[in-house]
Amino acid sequence: AQSVTQLDSQVPVFEEAPVELRCNYSSSVSVYLFWYVQYPNQGLQLLLKYLSGSTLVKGINGFEAEFNKSQTSFHLRKPSVHISDTAEYFCAVSMDTGRRALTFGSGTRLQVQP
Amino acid sequence: NAGVTQTPKFQVLKTGQSMTLQCAQDMNHEYMSWYRQDPGMGLRLIHYSVGAGITDQGEVPNGYNVSRSTTEDFPLRLLSAAPSQTSVYFCASSLRQGYNSPLHFGNGTRLTVT
Numbered sequence: 001a002q003s004v005t006q007l008d009s010q011v012p013v014f015e016e017a018p019v020e021l022r023c024n025y026s027s028s029v030s031v032y033l034f035w036y037v038q039y040p041n042q043g044l045q046l047l048l049k050y051l052s053g054s055t056l057v058k059g060i061n062g063f064e065a066e067f068n069k070s071q072t073s074f075h076l077r078k079p080s081v082h083i084s085d086t087a088e089y090f091c092a093v094s095m096d097t098g099r100r101a102l103t104f105g106s107g108t109r110l111q112v113q114p
Numbered sequence: 115n116a117g118v119t120q121t122p123k124f125q126v127l128k129t130g131q132s133m134t135l136q137c138a139q140d141m142n143h144e145y146m147s148w149y150r151q152d153p154g155m156g157l158r159l160i161h162y163s164v165g166a167g168i169t170d171q172g173e174v175p176n177g178y179n180v181s182r183s184t185t186e187d188f189p190l191r192l193l194s195a196a197p198s199q200t201s202v203y204f205c206a207s208s209l210r211q212g213y214n215s216p217l218h219f220g221n222g223t224r225l226t227v228t
Contacts, residue, residue, distance in 0.1 A: 007153065014190070036217075041221070041222075042222075043204055043206070043222055044204070044219045045219070049216070051214065069199070079203075090157065102159070104149075104156035104157040106155055106156045107156055
């Protein structure tokens with residue numbers, strides 16, 4: 001079975017400061033990793049994904065994430081956040097075999113303050 | 115481009131009532147799914163379909179039924195609503211099942227069961 005842990009339920013940060021949202025996963029097989037963002041009263045949108053290749057993945061809106069196999073982590077980073085980045089962020093994992101359904105973490109609410 | 119459309123946006127039910135949450139997509143996607151989102155628990159998969167006439171259970175299927183008679187529509191039925199089904203429900207679709215097809219989400223249905 002696969003699981004995803006997002007260690008921080010809320011992350012407050014000031015505008016233009018850097019931010020890191022943490023995600024750890026567990027799986028006995030190879031996985032594919034995703035970050036989704038949910039703005040208020042909307043559905044989720046894909047930010048970025050890691051399938052294979054370079055462990056540093058760049059996504060939309062200036063976000064990037066690094067896959068670390070030895071630490072089973074896929075942390076999301078942005079060097080300078082904007083007020084408009086205030087949203088909930090979900091890490092998700094899909095196994096390489098079988099049904100490949102996405103398993104989501106519990107989410108991290110990023111609150112950017114002026 | 116409508117994408118994934120969910121109706122209604124809000125619904126209040128009494129215990130024991132039945133209702134159907136509607137989901138339609140206009141992208142000719144093979145794969146459709148239903149998730150529920152609860153505070154602190156992320157999104158959990160209820161049911162999914164890999165094509166017309168084919169459905170399967172997800173992580174939390176009890177109390178819900180689905181059918182897929184057309185490629186476009188994937189309704190979720192609650193036969194006898196319970197307070198534990200109070201949640202936000204998201205429909206999501208992708209071109210096909212698999213890691214390389216990103217999910218497209220609707221804007222959700224907020225259901226309250228009293």
